Amino acid sequence: xxxxxxxxxxxxxxxxxxxxxxxxxxxxxxxxxxxxxxxxxxxxxxxxxxxxxxxxxxxxxxxxxxxxxxxxxxxxxxxxxxxxxxxxxxxxxxxxxxxxxxxxxxxxxxxxxxxxxxxxxxxxxxxxxxxxxxxxxxxxxxxxxxxxxxxxxxxxxxxxxxxxxxxxxxxxxxxxxxxxxxxxxxxxxxxxxxxxxxxxxxxxxxxxxxxxxxxxxxxxxxxxxxxxxxxxxxxxxxxxxxxxxxxxxxxxxxxxxxxxxxxxxxxxxxxxxxxxxxxxxxxxxxxxxxxxxxxxxxxxxxxxxxxxxxxxxxxxxxxxxxxxxxxxxxxxxxxxxxxxxxxxxxxxxxxxxxxxxxxxxxxxxxxxxxxxxxxxxxxxxxxxxxxxxxxxxxxxxxxxxxxxxxxxxxxxxxxxxxxxxxxxxxxxxxxxxxxxxxxxxxxxxxxxxxxxxxxxxxxxxxxxxxxxxxxxxxxxxxxxxxxxxxxxxxxxxxxxxxxxxxxxxxxxxxxxxxxxxxxxxxxxxxxxxxxxxxxxxxxxxxxxxxxxxxxxxxxxxxxxxxxxxxxxxxxxxxxxxxxxxxxxxxxxxxxxxxxxxxxxxxxxxxxxxxxxxxxxxxxxxxxxxxxxxxxxxxxxxxxxxxxxxxxxxxxxxxxxxxxxxxxxxxxxxxxxxxxxxxxxxxxxxxxxxxxxxxxxxxxxxxxxxxxxxxxxxxxxxxxxxxxxxxxxxxxxxxxxxxxxxxxxxxxxxxxxxxxxxxxxxxxxxxxxxxxxxxxxxxxxxxxxxxxxxxxxxxxxxxxxxxxxxxxxxxxx
Amino acid sequence: xxxxxxxxxxxxxxxxxxxxxxxxxxxxxxxxxxxxxxxxxxxxxxxxxxxxxxxxxxxxxxxxxxxxxxxxxxxxxxxxxxxxxxxxxxxxxxxxxxxxxxxxxxxxxxxxxxxxxxxxxxxxxxxxxxxxxxxx
Numbered sequence: 001x002x003x004x005x006x007x008x009x010x011x012x013x014x015x016x017x018x019x020x021x022x023x024x025x026x027x028x029x030x031x032x033x034x035x036x037x038x039x040x041x042x043x044x045x046x047x048x049x050x051x052x053x054x055x056x057x058x059x060x061x062x063x064x065x066x067x068x069x070x071x072x073x074x075x076x077x078x079x080x081x082x083x084x085x086x087x088x089x090x091x092x093x094x095x096x097x098x099x100x101x102x103x104x105x106x107x108x109x110x111x112x113x114x115x116x117x118x119x120x121x122x123x124x125x126x127x128x129x130x131x132x133x134x135x136x137x138x139x140x141x142x143x144x145x146x147x148x149x150x151x152x153x154x155x156x157x158x159x160x161x162x163x164x165x166x167x168x169x170x171x172x173x174x175x176x177x178x179x180x181x182x183x184x185x186x187x188x189x190x191x192x193x194x195x196x197x198x199x200x201x202x203x204x205x206x207x208x209x210x211x212x213x214x215x216x217x218x219x220x221x222x223x224x225x226x227x228x229x230x231x232x233x234x235x236x237x238x239x240x241x242x243x244x245x246x247x248x249x250x251x252x253x254x255x256x257x258x259x260x261x262x263x264x265x266x267x268x269x270x271x272x273x274x275x276x277x278x279x280x281x282x283x284x285x286x287x288x289x290x291x292x293x294x295x296x297x298x299x300x301x302x303x304x305x306x307x308x309x310x311x312x313x314x315x316x317x318x319x320x321x322x323x324x325x326x327x328x329x330x331x332x333x334x335x336x337x338x339x340x341x342x343x344x345x346x347x348x349x350x351x352x353x354x355x356x357x358x359x360x361x362x363x364x365x366x367x368x369x370x371x372x373x374x375x376x377x378x379x380x381x382x383x384x385x386x387x388x389x390x391x392x393x394x395x396x397x398x399x400x401x402x403x404x405x406x407x408x409x410x411x412x413x414x415x416x417x418x419x420x421x422x423x424x425x426x427x428x429x430x431x432x433x434x435x436x437x438x439x440x441x442x443x444x445x446x447x448x449x450x451x452x453x454x455x456x457x458x459x460x461x462x463x464x465x466x467x468x469x470x471x472x473x474x475x476x477x478x479x480x481x482x483x484x485x486x487x488x489x490x491x492x493x494x495x496x497x498x499x500x501x502x503x504x505x506x507x508x509x510x511x512x513x514x515x516x517x518x519x520x521x522x523x524x525x526x527x528x529x530x531x532x533x534x535x536x537x538x539x540x541x542x543x544x545x546x547x548x549x550x551x552x553x554x555x556x557x558x559x560x561x562x563x564x565x566x567x568x569x570x571x572x573x574x575x576x577x578x579x580x581x582x583x584x585x586x587x588x589x590x591x592x593x594x595x596x597x598x599x600x601x602x603x604x605x606x607x608x609x610x611x612x613x614x615x616x617x618x619x620x621x622x623x624x625x626x627x628x629x630x631x632x633x634x635x636x637x638x639x640x641x642x643x644x645x646x647x648x649x650x651x652x653x654x655x656x657x658x659x660x661x662x663x664x665x666x667x668x669x670x671x672x673x674x675x676x677x678x679x680x681x682x683x684x685x686x687x688x689x690x691x692x693x694x695x696x697x698x699x700x701x702x703x704x705x706x707x708x709x710x711x712x713x714x715x716x717x718x719x720x721x722x723x724x725x726x727x728x729x730x731x732x733x734x735x736x737x738x739x740x741x742x743x744x745x746x747x748x749x750x751x752x753x754x755x756x757x758x759x760x761x762x763x764x765x766x767x768x769x770x771x772x773x774x775x776x777x778x779x780x781x782x783x784x785x786x787x788x789x790x791x792x793x794x795x796x797x798x799x800x801x802x803x804x805x806x807x808x809x810x811x812x
Numbered sequence: 813x814x815x816x817x818x819x820x821x822x823x824x825x826x827x828x829x830x831x832x833x834x835x836x837x838x839x840x841x842x843x844x845x846x847x848x849x850x851x852x853x854x855x856x857x858x859x860x861x862x863x864x865x866x867x868x869x870x871x872x873x874x875x876x877x878x879x880x881x882x883x884x885x886x887x888x889x890x891x892x893x894x895x896x897x898x899x900x901x902x903x904x905x906x907x908x909x910x911x912x913x914x915x916x917x918x919x920x921x922x923x924x925x926x927x928x929x930x931x932x933x934x935x936x937x938x939x940x941x942x943x944x945x946x947x948x
Contacts, residue, residue, distance in 0.1 A: 375815055387819060394827050401831055405838070417856040419837035420911070420922070429830050570875040570897050650897040651871055773875040773897055 011164040014069030021062030022146040028055035028139035036132035082167040089191030102207040106163040115215035133226025193625040202260035213250025221315035243291040248796035279321030285396040286314040289389040381447040388440040395433040438500025442507035464507040472499035483544035504533030524799025531792025538785025550776035574739040575770040643780040652772040663761030679712035702726040844888035857910040859884040891918040
């Protein structure tokens with residue numbers, strides 16, 4: 001059958017490049033491996049290197065070819081391709097086109113592969129004699145990644161998943177493909193869209209940065225493998241800036257993910273110890289541990305074995321995290337993993353094919369790796385740095401072990417589930433890690449390598465310690481940290497943690513002046529440590545002082561008596577009605593629909609009762625796509641320098657049904673009481689030309705307003721002042737409403753002027769209750785966290801620059 | 813390297829202690845019948861929404877009160893009370909992981925994890941269904 005309107009060429013080109021990339025990377029691996037086994041001086045070696053570079057060049061072109069083919073398909077909405085249909089739509093904003101790539105597993109592998117190409121060329125240019133060994137590893141990783149995209153069956157096993165597959169090839173049994181014009185069917189022509197949660201600017205930049213971070217962990221790994229292979233350990237100088245680069249970029253990527261979670265997911269925070277978050281944090285921690293042992297080795301000759309181990313594990317843990325997040329194994333425990341593409345075996349092989357040879361090579365060469373047998377001095381820097389690295393590694397192991405529970409379940413058929421309070425089970429351990437790491441970060445630089453002279457340490461550390469004690473005490477005394485949810489022990493740990501974090505900040509900042517004498521050029525490490533301390537402090541304060549502001553105090557929610565605890569964190573707001581929420585009066589003013597980003601924005605007005613603050617926030621909801629009904633909320637925050645007010649819509653109800661209720665007329669006299677469905681109405685008195693309603697009538701007009709009170713069954717009181725205004729013979733009616741009760745009252749007429757008998761109309765309508773329920777949190781000092789990330793990354797780049805600048809400039 | 817050995821030993825001991833104490837906090841996935849056997853114990857119930865029974869939620873009266881009936885693959889059912897807002901899409905979910913404990917006649921739920929069909933969006937059936945719906 002011939003189908004109309006299909007574009008088969010871009011897919012064919014794309015698939016051709018996928019296969020070419022597989023072949024070229026294999027060729028590059030073999031050629032580099034051949035070269036790596038040869039003596040540096042053999043003439044053949046040059047030929048192999050040349051061949052390998054050519055192959056890697058073809059590989060790079062192929063990866064770019066795949067990338068642009070896929071981009072072309074998505075950009076032009078060629079929905080005959082399942083990938084394009086499934087991940088994008090015609091109405092999607094242009095800026096999210098790139099996000100469509102990484103919504104799917106295939107696109108993110110492609111991104112990873114792209115970064116390997118970039119890093120590969122930097123290494124070809126800079127690694128000199130190490131090129132063959134290092135590039136063997138990278139080319140082989142490229143081969144593995146390329147295999148993820150080919151989608152060809154080998155002996156009945158599907159290898160990879162081809163993003164260029166046509167929809168009708170992927171699912172030939174769907175009846176629509178009997179229609180040659182199927183592309184014009186509305187559901188096909190529109191596209192399945194990008195998941196609403198990913199339609200956020202963080203999602204445009206977070207994946208590229210994170211994947212550069214993942215990709216960069218291969219460089220220290222590749223050096224380590226090449227070093228073990230050649231029994232040559234001189235690479236350790238080159239690896240330091242690479243490990244620092246990896247730490248900076250992976251750290252930034254992770255924290256961008258946290259910022260995304262904070263801004264666009266209604267988890268109520270930036271970190272939830274979700275398996276997907278942990279999976280990228282663990283390799284980072286191990287990389288940082290490796291960076292520190294690497295520094296120890298360079299300066300003292302200790303810790304080379306641990307450096308090898310940490311660099312190997314950091315990369316393998318990246319692969320393991322790929323397995324966790326893409327195999328679908330986290331299904332029950334994570335909220336945002338990729339979907340299962342039926343490639344679990346391949347993903348597992350991807351981990352093992354690196355892990356097993358690397359660890360065997362490490363064990364095999366273990367005796368060969370030089371180690372000093374003299375013990376480190378306790379007053380030496382390396383001793384404390386090593387302890388710090390060890391503690392970091394310990395923390396990584398604990399996080400990884402807890403995150404792997406779904407893997408044990410799969411392996412052993414158990415049904416273990418996360419603890420009742422999974423976040424606390426992480427926090428209660430990691431807080432102690434934080435304390436130790438905070439203190440070590442503060443003091444370690446004050447030791448000298450090998451051995452510190454008598455009095456050197458204590459002389460310099462005195463003032464930073466005193467200052468930290470003062471600042472820490474000030475925060476603990478006046479900071480109002482009363483996190484008592486987990487008992488006094490944990491609160492004390494938080495206090496100690498605050499001291500430790502402050503100590504890390506002050507001691508490292510002071511180090512720049514006291515010891516480095518203000519020489520910023522060599523202060524990269526200290527700056528990074530200050531940033532790290534700020535992250536710790538920001539985490540501690542924003543989490544322990546995180547406050548729910550939307551405690552339901554309105555009385556609208558009347559709890560059942562059997563209630564033991566009170567998670568009443570949602571407050572209900574009726575459109576236009578100011579509602580009491582602690583120190584604020586909150587009003588849901590209006591909502592508007594933005595047709596460009598297809599979000600409905602709610603204008604929520606916050607007015608502090610003490611009159612000092614008045615602001616509006618605009619949380620929004622976006623209609624779910626991909627066959628999901630309902631809406632996803634996106635939070636909005638009011639940022640102050642010292643805190644964020646974080647608001648999101650937890651549910652909403654819009655009433656667009658026509659108002660069919662009618663007024664019920666009731667005769668009433670001042671002092672009388674009448675009923676409505678949910679309580680009583682009292683007419684207190686009749687007011688003639690009342691001051692309070694002055695805006696409703698002019699001079700010469702007669703106004704009659706009724707002072708009434710509605711009392712609900714559960715005892716809440718609402719004032720009501722319906723009225724009429726008479727201008728000669730013209731009568732204007734001013735009904736009044738109690739929105740929370742869906743109640744409208746109007747003053748009809750004076751039925752009998754003699755005995756003061758009046759007639760009112762009462763209507764109870766469903767049509768006035770547009771409402772939302774809100775969750776509002778306050779995150780104090782969260783900016784310290786974000787600022788800390790920035791400072792830390794600056795510090796990393798300062799120290800990278802400090803290390804590579806001499807090399808760059810000496811060459812010129 | 814005696815000192816270092818000692819420290820390594822302490823570190824390993826600490827890690828093991830922490831992980832063992834963690835196993836004490838772990839909970840289990842249960843069916844409705846087995847959860848009923850363990851009243852008051854925190855469990856993860858795997859079930860789905862019984863669509864034949866009413867779902868009670870009224871944000872006007874109380875935004876923090878949801879009650880519905882959950883049913884599992886073995887056909888047992890239990891009343892669930894959740895003191896929070898109703899998760900969007902609950903009706904569409906094909907599976908619920910309910911975290912909480914049995915208390916008397918009902919399951920007091922602290923957290924609900926929805927398994928929506930979208931989680932398996934690359935599944936051909938889901939795509940087929942979604943296209944079929946669009947054409948009707």
